[in-house]
Amino acid sequence: MKQTNNKGMTLIELLxxxxxxxxxxxxxxxxxxxxxxxxxxxxxxxxxxxxxxxAEKYYLSSGSFTTEINSDPFTYELLVGSGFLELFKDPYTNNMMPLNGFDSQVSIVRENGNLTYYICYIGETRKLCENDGTGIQFENISTDKIKSNSN
Structure with a gap:
């Protein structure tokens, strides 16, 4: 009976x-x-x-949609301070977003008889804004619009 040597094969198989x-x-x-x-x-x-x-709830509580809206934007600081929003946690850094130092805002504008929402949301390392810092039309918000925040 012929015997074979399989010792080397086991090491190769292990590797x-x-x-x-x-x-x-x-x-x-x-x-x-x-x-x-x-x-x-x-x-x-x-x-x-x-x-x-x-921002929409704040606006509804303070006025109706029948008036022209080209006023000051609703800021993060305003909405948190008035109780309509809690402090956000930045998902990239896990830090709570402070009330000041970030120019996040929502603008509600009447265009052609319709209300259009524009948002510029700024975190510590990322932002959802146009390159010039103006808001993005809310219907166009998506993850591919997130940019690096160079602040």
């Missing part, structure tokens, strides 16, 4: 398994990082939605 596990772990870490970043982006946009809703 192949370790290499495959390393590759899978690398792919998982990269994928997990992307998922976390996308979640932070969605949380940032959700904060912008909440900010807009608070």
């Amino acid at each position: 192949v398994v370790v290499v495959i596990l390393g590759i899978l772990a690398t792919i998982a870490v990269i994928g997990f990082g992307t998922i976390i970043e996308q979640s932070k982006d969605r949380a940032f946009v959700a904060n912008a939605y909440t900010f807009k809703e608070a």
